[in-house]
Amino acid sequence: MNKKLRSFNSPTFLAYALIAPAAIYILFIVAYPILETIRLSFTNSSLAGEDYVGFENYEKMLSSKKFNKIVTRTFVWMFFSVSLKLFIGLIGAVLLNANLKGRSMFRVLIMPPWVVPIAIGMLGWLWLYNGYFGIIAGVGMHTGILDGPFGFLAYKQSAFISTIIADVWVGTPMVTVFFLAAMQGVPKDLYEAAYCDGASKWDRFYKITLPQITPVIITMSILSAIWTFNSFEIIWILTEGGPRGATTTLIIDTYKQALGNYKFGRGAARAVVVMILLTLFAGCYLALLARINKKISHG
Amino acid sequence: MFYASLRPLDHLFRSPYQFFSDDLSFWAYREMWSTVPMLPRYIFNSFFLATTTSLITLLFVIPAAYSYARFSFPLKNSSLYILLAINMFSGAVLLIPLYKVLRTFGLLNTYQAMIVPGVAFLIPTAIWLLKSYFEKIPVDLEEAAFVDGASRVQILSHIIAPLSTPGLVVVGIYAFIGAYAQQFLFAITFNQKKEYMPIPSGLYEFIGYTTVKWNEMMAASLVGIAPVLILFIFLQKYIVEGLTSGAVKN
Numbered sequence: 001m002n003k004k005l006r007s008f009n010s011p012t013f014l015a016y017a018l019i020a021p022a023a024i025y026i027l028f029i030v031a032y033p034i035l036e037t038i039r040l041s042f043t044n045s046s047l048a049g050e051d052y053v054g055f056e057n058y059e060k061m062l063s064s065k066k067f068n069k070i071v072t073r074t075f076v077w078m079f080f081s082v083s084l085k086l087f088i089g090l091i092g093a094v095l096l097n098a099n100l101k102g103r104s105m106f107r108v109l110i111m112p113p114w115v116v117p118i119a120i121g122m123l124g125w126l127w128l129y130n131g132y133f134g135i136i137a138g139v140g141m142h143t144g145i146l147d148g149p150f151g152f153l154a155y156k157q158s159a160f161i162s163t164i165i166a167d168v169w170v171g172t173p174m175v176t177v178f179f180l181a182a183m184q185g186v187p188k189d190l191y192e193a194a195y196c197d198g199a200s201k202w203d204r205f206y207k208i209t210l211p212q213i214t215p216v217i218i219t220m221s222i223l224s225a226i227w228t229f230n231s232f233e234i235i236w237i238l239t240e241g242g243p244r245g246a247t248t249t250l251i252i253d254t255y256k257q258a259l260g261n262y263k264f265g266r267g268a269a270r271a272v273v274v275m276i277l278l279t280l281f282a283g284c285y286l287a288l289l290a291r292i293n294k295k296i297s298h299g
Numbered sequence: 300m301f302y303a304s305l306r307p308l309d310h311l312f313r314s315p316y317q318f319f320s321d322d323l324s325f326w327a328y329r330e331m332w333s334t335v336p337m338l339p340r341y342i343f344n345s346f347f348l349a350t351t352t353s354l355i356t357l358l359f360v361i362p363a364a365y366s367y368a369r370f371s372f373p374l375k376n377s378s379l380y381i382l383l384a385i386n387m388f389s390g391a392v393l394l395i396p397l398y399k400v401l402r403t404f405g406l407l408n409t410y411q412a413m414i415v416p417g418v419a420f421l422i423p424t425a426i427w428l429l430k431s432y433f434e435k436i437p438v439d440l441e442e443a444a445f446v447d448g449a450s451r452v453q454i455l456s457h458i459i460a461p462l463s464t465p466g467l468v469v470v471g472i473y474a475f476i477g478a479y480a481q482q483f484l485f486a487i488t489f490n491q492k493k494e495y496m497p498i499p500s501g502l503y504e505f506i507g508y509t510t511v512k513w514n515e516m517m518a519a520s521l522v523g524i525a526p527v528l529i530l531f532i533f534l535q536k537y538i539v540e541g542l543t544s545g546a547v548k549n
Contacts, residue, residue, distance in 0.1 A: 012370070012373070014366070014370070015366045015370035015371075015372040015375075016372065018362035018366035019362070019363045019366050019367070019378075021358075021359050021362065021363070022360060022362075022363040022422055022426065023363070023378075025359055025419060025422065026385065026419055026422060026423075029397070029415065029416055029418075029419035030385055030388065030393065030419055030420075032396070033393040033395075033396035034388075036395075036396035037392070037393065037396055040395060040396065115476065115524075115527060115528055115531040116524050116527075116528070117480040117482070117483070117499060117524060117527070118480060118483070119480075119482070119483035119499035120498065120499055120520045120523065120524050123499075123502060123503070123506065123517070123520050124517065124520065126506060127516070127517060230388075230389035230391065232389060232391045232484060233484060237483075237503060237506075251389070254391065254392065255391055255394070258394060258395045259394060259395070259398065264395050267395050268395050271392045271393075271395060275388070275392055278387055278388060278392070282383075282387045285383075286380050286383065289380075289383075290380075
């Protein structure tokens with residue numbers, strides 16, 4: 001490469017200049033708010049004004065039974081939602097990957113939950129769960145499983161389960177698509193060799209497909225844990241965290257404290273907890289991604 | 300599962316006829332305009348917000364993505380990973396300071412209140428997506444032009460721009476769909492004014508009323524999302540490709 005070309009390919013100043021607008025924008029809208037949230041969490045900020053109160057918000061929050069319950073609930077909710085998404089996503093990807101007829105139609109069918117803006121999809125679910133007019137209660141009454149109208153979102157347990165189902169509906173297609181992409185990347189000759197050795201279909205899945213796509217399964221479980229943890233609109237539209245707090249997760253609680261009651265300080269303390277947890281998740285994810293990329297580049 | 304995923308939409312289509320009216324008509328689609336008088340305005344708002352948000356996003360993203368795709372510089376990889384990490388922070392966590400900032404600048408209850416934070420959360424993924432498109436354009440082309448004495452501006456306008464048009468379109472549409480989908484949170488938090496509400500928050504208001512006309516609500520939702528659905532079905536292949544290549548492989 002001659003000198004002129006080298007200078008063409010490594011103009012550091014130009015590189016930074018091109019990135020600067022995006023970087024400054026993100027610093028102002030994302031990075032600054034993160035720092036400001038941390039600062040606010042040590043104040044009793046509200047619409048009226050603010051005073052420094054030290055760790056009071058944190059002490060109150062951590063010693064309240066309600067908050068501990070919310071944290072536990074968040075993780076239970078996440079656990080069920082994420083495992084269902086992974087399980088259904090894996091089955092879906094296997095079906096899509098098998099050379100079945102009408103595969104392209106399947107692909108179109110998994111789109112709705114993904115493309116429909118979540119908020120609007122949830123308006124649909126609100127109707128499905130409705131006790132009088134909803135289709136689920138309707139079918140239940142028709143077949144005699146239910147002996148009267150049943151509002152799925154009106155009772156603690158059924159609301160908890162209903163929100164999980166809606167969340168799985170939203171999250172599964174993404175998981176399926178990623179699994180499918182991974183399965184299609186598994187070298188074909190592995191299967192051919194196994195087939196020649198007389199391995200059964202199940203063996204081929206269990207001993208070739210599964211180990212080959214394990215990195216993607218692990219990445220996807222962390223990613224969908226993050227998405228599920230962040231899930232706000234689904235619960236907010238369906239129940240606003242009710243009935244009697246049965247579906248209040250950390251995110252919902254943060255929102256309620258901060259923008260329902262305009263107790264910015266207390267909300268900020270919760271937001272900091274959320275950010276710490278998210279940073280842990282994100283750290284796991286990025287560390288994994290870096291390792292996988294290294295493996296790929298080393299062959 | 301694919302059947303199940305389709306069911307809600309399918310039910311929505313059938314709902315009015317099963318529970319509310321005997322004749323198989325588009326009655327609900329006519330009535331909804333009077334039940335939700337501001338519906339045309341909501342639809343306009345949704346489109347206006349999504350279009351401006353995605354255009355502004357592109358404006359920020361194009362130079363940055365080009366820089367990431369072509370040049371190597373200190374902190375390149377770590378800043379790319381930081382972008383990925385930003386993606387994981389939902390807007391919900393940062394609402395408090397954003398609310399205060401918007402209030403200080405007097406931007407609450409305006410279009411800007413929904414556009415400004417929206418752009419920030421679309422930038423990271425858009426950079427990753429567009430970067431992979433720029434990377435597909437062979438450097439040799441640019442180098443050849445450079446050796447032949449073309450200026451950077453000429454290279455950009457004569458080589459990069461035409462070759463990257465498909466990529467720009469896909470990223471633009473990704474941003475549009477993303478902007479359309481994320482409207483709800485920012486809209487219910489930063490805007491109380493009916494005339495600026497996008498479809499989701501506008502309709503959400505009506506759910507609170509005692510007698511919800513579900514069929515009309517569903518009809519209105521469907522009208523609101525139809526354009527995005529159609530867009531997506533045409534482009535799903537490209538979008539899926541781009542997304543999966545960004546997050547799993549490098």
